[in-house]
Amino acid sequence: MEKKKQISMAVIRRLPKYHRYLRELIKNDVDRISSRELSEKIGFTASQIRQDLNNFGDFGQQGYGYNVKELYNQISYILGVNKEYKTIIVGAGNIGQAIANYNFEKSGFHLTGIFDVNPKLIGLKLRDIKVQDVDQLEEFLKENSIDIGILCIPKNAAQRICDILCNNGVKGIWNFAPVDLVPSKDVKIENAHLSESLLTLSCLMNS
Amino acid sequence: MEKKKQISMAVIRRLPKYHRYLRELIKNDVDRISSRELSEKIGFTASQIRQDLNNFGDFGQQGYGYNVKELYNQISYILGVNKEYKTIIVGAGNIGQAIANYNFEKSGFHLTGIFDVNPKLIGLKLRDIKVQDVDQLEEFLKENSIDIGILCIPKNAAQRICDILCNNGVKGIWNFAPVDLVPSKDVKIENAHLSESLLTLSCLMNS
Structure with a gap:
């Protein structure tokens, strides 16, 4: 169960979708499912599914299909959703x-602090968390263990903030700024580059 | 210039990033760039870049590199950013x-209407656009040509709204609801499945 192979980025990007569909199957009391049935739901080919899920151990058996609950648990584990x-x-x-x-x-993601540079926003409460001055970010990171x-933030400020985060114990950055950061x-x-997602749509509409 | 080959989904997903880097190059008065130099900036391999950009015509010349402006214009055209x-x-x-x-x-995307089901939100003004009752959506779509x-919206309502959009002339849907729509x-x-993007991050942090 606990073994971890190196999993390709392409597979990693598909995992949250598997996770979502398996959760739905569990909700609907489905115990097992074949790659063909899963393929009809999720839209990947059956062969793609078998190849992807092969990365995580022997959950599929010929003629039986996948044990939905076990597969869900294993994918949850790989996605790290069992953590806080x-x-x-x-x-x-x-x-x-x-x-x-x-x-x-x-899903286990606990918001602990919010920071901004704008005096009009500092002090504002969002979900009981007061927006702090970004000047206090470094101190906050040193005092709290943030994951x-x-x-x-705008792209011009993003690398500087990225550096502060990287140098103060943060392990991951979810980046909405339209720039590629160097961690x-x-x-x-x-x-999560929203503009690029919208351009992908306009490209599809024009192709 | 105007020829269009069938471009794979993988290439389409990389195009907005090329577009963003080329725009930066133009801003910085760069006229031409080699695949190797572009590779150092954008993070794709030089061979990947040559293969990708080969889809759009002969912009690269051995020993000369790419004409930045022409390539930018062609990618803009393919992305459909020259349209409204x-x-x-x-x-x-x-x-x-x-x-x-x-x-x-x-970028040419003009917000024309906002709809919600919540009486507390209906009538609210966002950027001078009044939130309308979703019951008026169909009529609005018949009277206005929306792209x-x-x-x-929550996933449970998404397919119903998708059907209304598809049946009333909409050509593309940018979907933030955590569900796969059948158009x-x-x-x-x-x-734009934000939860899945966040799970991808936690997966990377655990791998």
């Missing part, structure tokens, strides 16, 4: 506020 | 409000 994370948001503008109010708590920094140490970056 | 789009937002909660306040206008519907006709869907 302390998060902070830097940038309390539109996106920052939306993320603050989005309920990620139930994830969520960057919702130091072994900090992981996941971009 | 009328958009509506369905769901004026946290994410919907953030998207409404995000400045996509300068893109932006769904910021009718030739409507394109681009998902």
Whole structure:
């Protein structure tokens, strides 16, 4: 169960979707499912599914299919959703506020601090957390063990904040700023570049 | 210039990033760039870049590199950023409000209507647009030619709204609801599944 192979980035990107579909199956009391049936639901080919899920051990048996609960547990483990994370948001503008109010708590992501540079936002309360001056970020990070920094700031400020986060124990950055950050140490970056997602849509509409 | 090959989804997903880097190069008065130099900036391999950009015609010349402006224009054309789009937002909660306040206008995406089911939100003004009752959505779509519907609603309501959009002339859906929609006709869907992006980050942090 606990063994971990090196899993490719392409597979990692598909895992949350598997996770979501398996959770639905459990809700609907489905105990097992074949790669063909899963394929019809999730939209990947059956062969792609078998190849992907092969990474995590022997959950599929010919003629039996996958044990839904076991597979879900294993994918949860690989996704790290069985853990708890302390998060902070830097940038309390539109996106920052939306993320603050989005309920990620139930998935184990606990919002612990919010920072901004704008005096009009400092002191504002979002979900009982007061927005602090970004000048206090470094001290806050030194006093609290924060796992994830969520960057919702303009691109010009992003690398500087990224550096502060990397140098003060943060392990992952969820980056909404439209820029590619260069992390130091072994900090992981996941971009949520909304403009690029919208351009992908307009590209699809024109192709 | 105008020829269009079938471009793979993997390349389409990389195009907005090329677009962003090329825009920066133009800002910095760079006229041409080799695949090797571009590789150092953008993080794809030089061979990947040559292969990707080969899709769009002969912009690269051995020993000369790419003509930045021409390549930028061609990618802009393929992304459809030279066009204007009328958009509506369905769901004026946290994410919907953030998207409404995000400045996509300068990229040609013009917000034309906002809809919600919540009486507390109906009548609220976001960027001079009054939130309307979602019951008026269908009529609005019949009277206005809308290109893109932006769904910021709970998953349970999403397919029903998707059907209304698809049946009333919308050509693309930008979907923030954590569910895979089944479009009718030739409507394109681009998902912005924030929870899945966050799970990708926790997965990377645990790998």
